[in-house]
Amino acid sequence: MTSRDPSLEAFLDAAREAYFHRTNDPRALASLHQxxxxxxxxxxxxxxxxxxxxxxxxxxxxxxxxxxxxDLTRLMDSFFALEPSLNWARRAGDLTGASENFTDNHANAVIFGKNGLEPRDDVTLGISLVGPDTLYPDHRHKPEETYLVISPGDFRQGHRPWVKVASGDTFYNPSNILHSMRSSTVPILAFWVLWHGA
Ligand SMILES: [Fe+2]
Structure with a gap:
């Protein structure tokens, strides 16, 4: 049996604790439990x-x-211990609707999941960094997704009004819903957990 690197295990423990401490939406909780x-x-x-x-x-x-x-301090301490090992990359795929500064002003990294530190197909746990005054393009994907926002910003589903999501709050996207985020004068930093199903 493979054992997990202690720093990766410490991050996972901290992420689990923070997510469950900060999630009330029953749909998000069901997805996160799986x-x-x-x-x-x-x-x-x-x-x-x-x-x-x-x-x-x-x-x-x-x-x-x-x-x-x-819980957030523990999460970020464990994240910054891993961060030098991450492979930060720009979003691949459709950029329609993104702000002009988007390409150079964002980065995503996967910790668990495809192209991540621990590659796997069942779950993706990653992080997005979106620099100031930047609009992330609308996108959709089959796995449901729960964000845990560390540095705040606005989030949107479909063409509904933007919702401010504060530091420490979670935000749930049902399967296939169109969604986006935009930063203000401060960058967004947000984790996301996608459950791909059994
Ligand atoms: Fe997403």
Whole structure:
């Protein structure tokens, strides 16, 4: 049986704790239970090289000083321990509707899931960094998704009004719903858990 790297296990424990502490939506809870249960099963770690993009320099300004909750502090400490191993990349796929500055002003990294530190098909747990004044393109995907927002921004489903999601809040996207996010003068930093199903 493969055992998981302690820093990856520590991050997973912290993510589980923070997500369940901060989620009330029963749809999100059901999805998260399945995802985190599946993540109990360890898969071999990737040997992909790490990569940072220039926008990742914004991460340096996103320390735990703004997070006054122990679960979020633990989550971000464990995340920053892993961060040098991540392969940050730009969004692949349709960019229709994105702001003009989008390409150089965002980065995504996968921790668990395809192209992640622990590649797997059942769950994706990743993170998005969206620089200031940037609109992420509308997109949709079959897996349901729960964001955990660390640095706040606006989120939208379909063509409904934008909703402000505060630091420490979660936001659930049902399967296949069109969704997007946009930052204000501060970057968005948000984790996402996608449950791909059994
Ligand atoms: Fe999404």
């Amino acid at each position: 995802a985190f249960d599946a993540l109990e099963g360890v898969k071999p770690q990737s040997v992909r090289p790490s990569q940072r993009l220039p926008v990742c320099q914004l991460l340096r300004r996103m320390g735990s000083e703004t997070l006054h909750a122990p």
